[in-house]
Amino acid sequence: MQGLNFTVFDFETTGLDPQKDKVIEMAAIRVCDGQVVGEYSTLINNGPVSPKITEITGITNEELEKGLDEKTAFQILNRFIGDNVLVAHNAAFDLSFLHFSLMRIAGKSFQNQFYDTLTISRDRHFYPHKLTDMCARYDIELEGAHRAINDVYGCWNLLNKLHEESKVDSWMNKLGYLAKYGAPKWTPDYAVIFPTENKYEPRGY
Template identity: 30%
Template sequence: MQKVYEELTSAFRRNEGYLSIPAYERIVKKHTTLFEEPDTLLVLLQSAGYPIVEDEGKYRLESFFTSYANQKYCVIDIETNGSKPESAQVIEVGAVMFQNGRIIDRFESFVECTFLPEYISKITGITTNDLIGASTQLSVLQKLRVFMEDAVFVAHNANFDYGFLNYSFDRFGLGTIGNQKLCSIDLSRRTIDSERYGLAYLSESLELGEHDHHRAFSDALVTTKLLELTFENLPEYVKTTDELLRFSNSSRKERTAQKNLKS
């Protein structure tokens, strides 16, 4: 499904945020099975968090038209008992829903787990007692999937959290993650002058408040404060969510070209 999201987003961007029905079907039919006709796949895309809607006989990518301030951002951090989702699991989840400069919702939970390496416990402060009797992986992942809606997925080093959760969702039959992704490290590098961009360093140097590093909700909360700060330093030409996402992945040459184009 990741190929579907990527191809659709590229096509939407080439066509000013809209796709005709034939253009949409050409893309999704590459990934269609006997049980997933284009209309069915649309429902799957939406339920996975991909911001696509039908609009008067066409399809529209919502993030292309939504201002970045009005956009919902689901800022997530996870703690795990290993680095590879194939052989490890999530042990704690923290998430903050952020919109228009305000935290509008939050989610946090330990996850039931019987195997906790000592080095993970030392890093996080999480103990086996915290995890015994906690909610099951399936229960927590189901609740997180609902919580995320179609918000932009934000994390510090987003590839790890996104990839780990994507694998975990798929493993438990919850599908893949279709939410668009924003890495706060990438965005910080383009908006904040700092010697280092690790979350603990930025939290201290930028005085983002109390921070219990390597605890999921605390990390998610600090990342939310960091996200808010990066928004204050965005160039004027970044107006929409899609422009924000492209800016966060842009090269210096691309940013200079955009600045000259908009000036």
């Protein structure tokens, strides 16, 4: 990963469908020469959200009313990303929301290279592979999971741990998906997608 600049990002959303659901919180950090040089985080006035989403994220409708409008939030994020390599945990989810949001707002998508820490985690480790689980495995502090900025720092630290363990360079633009659920509905046209299955730790009898 030497010589690359990164934008690690995470979205909290109103649901799981990037074509109809909306982003309600976004966060990102810019990393240059291995150092965090910028941070961006905002709520977005895309409510109302269901009680279930509030339960998962802790984000209330009252808080969202004070958030940025969607267009401004994504314009700032787009400039923040620039031509950096994108990093996310379960990147298929966040990249699809980035794509459909940009298409709706600006009429064009992105072409950034990316790393998905979930794909690498599934290849190297037994189930489970949620960000909280992976951070725990590597003794990475992760407080307040499912709030975007906390997840962003956790994801960046996880990528570094994975790279220290065994270089991740060959995983750029690769997206593994669970075969039983089928391929994602949308991925970048330059992504290398492939089916995979969770590996489970053998249990003694």
